Amino acid sequence: MPIIKILPHAEYCPQGAQITAPAGTSICEALLDNKINIEHACDMSAACTTCHVIVREGLASLNPAEEEEDDLLDRAWGLEPNSRLSCQAILAQANVT
Numbered sequence: 188m189p190i191i192k193i194l195p196h197a198e199y200c201p202q203g204a205q206i207t208a209p210a211g212t213s214i215c216e217a218l219l220d221n222k223i224n225i226e227h228a229c230d231m232s233a234a235c236t237t238c239h240v241i242v243r244e245g246l247a248s249l250n251p252a253e254e255e256e257d258d259l260l261d262r263a264w265g266l267e268p269n270s271r272l273s274c275q276a277i278l279a280q281a282n283v284t
Contacts, residue, residue: 191217192284194243199225210280214240214249215273231274236263238273246271248281 188207191214195203200223208217215238218225226237236259242249246269252260256275260266 189245189248189278189280190282191278192244192282193218193223194284199223208278210278212278213274214271214276214278214283217278218273225273227274229274233259233272233275236260236272239263239265240271240273240276241265241267242269242271242276243284245281245283248279248283250275250277250279252276 188209191206191208193200193204195201204223206217206221215225215227215231228237229235233255249271252271256272259272260270263270
């Protein structure tokens with residue numbers, strides 16, 4: 188199972204964390220399953236940007252972003268080249284940070 192390393196975030200995970208999740212799980216689902224309450228206003232339907240995350244390592248192992256996700260990310264605050272909507276970023280076998 189891949190490991191997701193969550194860097195400290197003042198609001199959602201102040202101490203940071205390291206969790207595991209089965210391949211095929213979205214990053215958002217994995218966080219929620221592990222009591223890390225990331226916002227997901229559209230209930231993970233790729234209709235908002237509240238679950239925006241920045242993937243520091245392991246981006247290439249995730250499924251490719253589809254056009255709809257890319258269009259939404261253009262409106263996300265703090266957008267970086269390695270940004271993803273966590274509800275659309277599906278884990279493979281590699282670890283991500």
